[in-house]
Amino acid sequence: MGIDDAYRVQRVLVRNANGVTELVTIEDAGPFVRKKMPLQSANRAVWAALAGSACPRLPQVAATYEMPDWFVVVYDYVPGESLANAVERAGALGAVIAAQVAQDVCEALSALHTLHVAHLDIAPANIILAADGAHLVDFGNARVLGSLDAASAGAADKAATGSGAAGASRPKGTWGFAAPEQYFYKADERSDIFAAGRLLGYMLTGIQPDDENIEEFEAALLDEDRVPVALRAVVERASRFEPSARYQSVDELSLAIFRALQGDGADTAADNTAADKDNAVQRDEGRRQSGPKQQVDGRRGSRPAQIALVVLACATALMSLTVCAKVLMGRKGEDQQAAGQQATSQQVPGDVLGVSDSDGGVQLDDDNGSNTVPARATASDIERAYQSLKISESGWHVDSNGYVDYALTIQNTSEDLIVEYPEVIITGRAADGSVVFSKSQVMGVVYPGYDLTFACMTGDGTAPATVEFALGKPQDYQVSVGTGHPTEYKVHDLSVRKDGAGKLTVSGEVEKTVEGDEWLDSQSVWLSVILRDDQGQIVYGWNGFVESPGLGEQMPFSIAVYSVPDYATVEVVPIAQ
Structure with missing residues (x-):
């Protein structure tokens, strides 16, 4: 019996042209997620990089193996609800909960970028809200950063001629969240920063920032009864059209969110010293273990106890949010x-x-x-x-x-x-x-x-x-x-x-x-x-x-x-x- 046969399928989660995703167990272990991808389109380098990460916000890879037609990855199952479903039901998230989720996403992206991988599809459907906070999933669009220039240059020619592996096509992402350069230029870490900014705006407003709703989204960001001014500034800077005008790292973005909740202003993060950043990370470290917390309405202003909810050491939510x-x-x-x-x-x-x-x-x-x-x-x-x-x-x-x-x-x-x-x-x-x-x-x-x-x-x-x-x-x-x-x-x-x-x-x-x-x-x-x-x-x-x-x-x-x-x-x- 081969390794594939040793797994017991509990249920099929997704089945489409990109492969099959299943919930499986093996002997007394699990449940796990088993993802089978066509060999010609599987990006092995991304999954090899993920296998070397211990970040709890990223998939914890248990095994990879190949079959005649499939590349297979098995990783830990994270029970929870997608951010898309949570926001659809709630209408919008309060400032503290939205900031928690955004900082959890930044934590995942920071670890991912350290592995020289860009996710390139940061979107509500790809964030799972679990007991210990937000998790980043769905790496079908992810690319090793060193290969992005080649993937973008000439991708249209390869698509037109049918040459090249499917994994070498230009990464697209989810419309409204994907950075503009993913459609016409080369993508990098700052493309994920654009999407993370749009994601934060989506959580604060409850509105999809796509073509159909972009004007409503931008108007809602200006409504101070819905979105605190400092967090709006973070969203606007993170999602600027020109990559060089955005935050240049997700750690910088995470610190800007932290300072916005403190009332210190959103755009001062880039001027902080390394010591300031270290102190902020230490204050925030416990929060990264948390799930959902009490929601704070941006209209109410700042209280030390509200800020403590984010920066004191704490264990998931949302809520977190995660959140817990x-x-x-x-x-x-x-x-x-x-x-x-x-x-x-x-x-x-x-x-x-x-x-x-x-x-x-x-x-x-x-x-x-x-x-x-x-x-x-x-x-x-x-x-x-x-x-x-x-x-x-x-x-x-x-x-x-x-x-x-x-x-x-x-x-x-x-x-x-x-x-x-x-x-x-x-x-x-x-x-x-x-x-x-x-x-x-x-x-x-x-x-x-x-x-x-x-x-x-x-x-x-x-x-x-x-x-x-x-x-x-x-x-x-x-x-x-x-x-x-x-x-x-x-x-x-x-x-x-x-x-x-x-x-x-x-x-x-x-x-x-x-x-x-x-x-x-x-x-x-x-x-x-x-x-x-x-x-x-x-x-x-x-x-x-x-x-x-x-x-x-x-x-x-x-x-x-x-x-x-x-x-x-x-x-x-x-x-x-």
Whole structure:
């Protein structure tokens, strides 16, 4: 039996003239993506370069081999949703989430350019939003940079005569995102910068920058109620017609995005010293491990806590965005009992699963007028907040690729302190006690008398023997004196289907039952999937998201969960995003 026969096909993802893409497993490993490309059009040099990269934003190549008609690549499967689908449902992304995704893309491109490869098709359909942030996929248009000049010069002649390999044709890309030079001149790293700029503009406006919609796209960029001025300047500079007028590296672009969110201006990045850039990268390093975070509306201006959401060390999202605080806030005490233990799960054995009702949200202001404006905390308040935060439960599981899927709950036992974006430090250790990895994750906002429960992924692909969770001490800008009331949701008709490959499909409907005091506009509901054993201990955490329903309305959801351990019950925990 050959290597190709050793893989078990779970399902076909894509089948077209460019080949076949499948979801496969092999023995007890996987799932993986297996991509079969016609020999005459396969760009082996690109995949050879990718095989040498450890960047988590790029495909992690497990194997390559040849068959009589095919060149085959096998790489790790990243479960998630395409950016195109996410933006289509949400309409647009807030400034912080859009910036997170853009910086994740810059991280992928920086690693790719270091390998002397240009992607040349940075587009919403080729960005996957996963638990640990945004991933760059689809390298069918990618080229080794040294071959681009030859590919562009005379490509039309080769196309007309039919001579030359298909891989030598001029790279095109997705209309509206591809740089102009990809159609009539030679492409290079700055072509990817053009596309990354257009991608950021698309996320901020929700409008495709193609011929049909370009005027609407440009008008939306000028709308300061939709797009912060500094981020608009980043988009405009990155996507200038002349390559020499753009940012000259993706690291420069990433730093410009960071500085735009800080309020330092977008076009000053090129004037920073190397030390400035190093400091920015260090501040941003933890964020690169994160998924989706709380969305910040550009109209609201700047707060230190908003900036901390991006620059403090944190573990996926979107959200990230990626992205990956999935947060539950549950009221404790008599209020919870009166609501029928609102923030707890009804759990039943086996594959008949429970339902979670929960609160979730953020208060940074007094826009709704239902609470007093939070007062700035004193040094004593900050110390009290640190003592009031507790990790009441946690659990984790190492998947087949060495990453840790976990969930935990933070309690805020104070009566009058709001803690914005508490930091959790996660340490994986080997059997001898040595550190395998140490990551940090910034969560949402936890009100006094509430819990914050979240599920996420962490690690670096090296399986730890033990995992420890600890809370970082809040800074002065993270603590305020006040109270608040988060948005509440209820999950209905929760069910699970399990296939032969061990994949769980968790589905149901989420209802918004109470509007909260959050000043942030909630466009999505993040759904944490938490598995427990028969003793009630957490053994696994995963997540998904859906568009936020209106008050009293419901929104269906379906979340695919892979590589799960043995479990007794499952909860789905919704929060406002």
